[in-house]
Amino acid sequence: MPEETMRVVTQTEGGTVTIAPEGDVDLARSPTLRAALRQALAAKPQRLVVDLTGVDYMDSSGVATLVEALQTARRGSTRLVLCAMKERVRSIFEIARLDGVFTIVDSREKAATA
Amino acid sequence: MPEETMRVVTQTEGGTVTIAPEGDVDLARSPTLRAALRQALAAKPQRLVVDLTGVDYMDSSGVATLVEALQTARRGSTRLVLCAMKERVRSIFEIARLDGVFTIVDSREKAATA
Amino acid sequence: MTSNGTHIRLQMVSDPTYLSGARELVSAVSRRLGFSEEGSGQIALAVDEALCNIIRHGYDRRRDRPIWLSLNPVHDEQNRAQGVTIVLEDEARQVDPEQIRSRDLDEVRPGGLGVHIIREVMDEVRYERRPGAAGGMKLTMTKRITQPAPAGETGPGPCARGGA
């Protein structure tokens, strides 16, 4: 079967790129998210916001993708912010003890200044 | 395994009894709905409203339970009204060509006068 | 890839408690194969109705008898999912496949809707006796994706982006 894909909406406004994946981010889908994050980070924006409104579920392959993005962002002086994370997704960050490592805010509005 | 149960909230106000099942109504759960409907109909209320707000899925065992209730209601001169039916549930009534047989309204408010 | 053999095979006991599990399995897989939410819901409904009939008519509501569900994508030449085929098998009483049919729907009475629903939502439906000593029935159902996914994708929408 061909590599499975998911919808990822990318939006650029000033120095901020916002990426909004839609659907479950699991081993089948995280390559799509990774591709979108890499592309966004290649331009070294000031701020990269990952809007998780549309993500009901994430497994450790999705978390690994975000950790990788965080490392790349830091090297390129991009501020990476996660927003609108659902409770179920937050719990995997907590179990992985990564909830303190990422900047996580409630909404896109807050992500603009976090 | 013991007979599976579901939450069904029953409320009486004047001559109207309202029954609100919660969860999927399938072969495992329709006996609980049937028991609640029978109990309500035994008192021959003027009006029996089945509020389907909490029902995301129904199979033909659930539909059969409601048809049975409709027949009992007609014999006892009780007006049976279904309300707040989700699109997915409505489609099984349409496939079974029963959407014209039942009185189906949008909300509890409309069910009070339908 | 994965062209031989069955992609998904579920063995379950004939206990209604497990109907929701079978529905969610089938509906999630159908979504990933490219069916719309409505299409996936219809496939899950057909599977539920067929399982109920096996439990009620085939096994007389015994809860400890086996049922097998296999699911395979139907592919076109470009290896894109075009639909899904689901096979249900049991070791229940064998009946004449001709006897498994819907009643006249004009009469309003409880029951008698399952086979009609299955035929309505699936594109192909075939009942037959299972060959072999164990007996039982076999139901083969196929549904095609009405809005085919764009080239090279199994994802749901035209806006889906390519993988890494």
Add this chain to the structure above:
Amino acid sequence: MTSNGTHIRLQMVSDPTYLSGARELVSAVSRRLGFSEEGSGQIALAVDEALCNIIRHGYDRRRDRPIWLSLNPVHDEQNRAQGVTIVLEDEARQVDPEQIRSRDLDEVRPGGLGVHIIREVMDEVRYERRPGAAGGMKLTMTKRITQPAPAGETGPGPCARGGA
């Protein structure tokens, strides 16, 4: 009833496309057995992580190899569901079960979280080599229901009403 034999057994190919189906199956069944939504979600997460590890480490991402998932309720003397046991088996490379362990989480880097997550959300986790010529690994996981359902019910809440 249904006390002998396996209640649910899923055979799937090692294709990540089918992970969501396995998750939804396990989560829907766990809900019906009396787990909370959170508890069911955790069981599905553990199953997903374990399946990912089989696909990545056991089968080196080949998509056409078999994986088996069996699920059984754990009952008390009154036949009430107390929890669930899930067994995952494969025909992949055998490794020393001692080698399947989590890394130090203080270091922030991608990967290395799966085994930690599985051990965190499940109550018992045991890896072993599968006996027999086909090789492969076997993972047995159990999770108990923390808020047991009231007597005679497998439903979720204290307000559930008795069946017909």
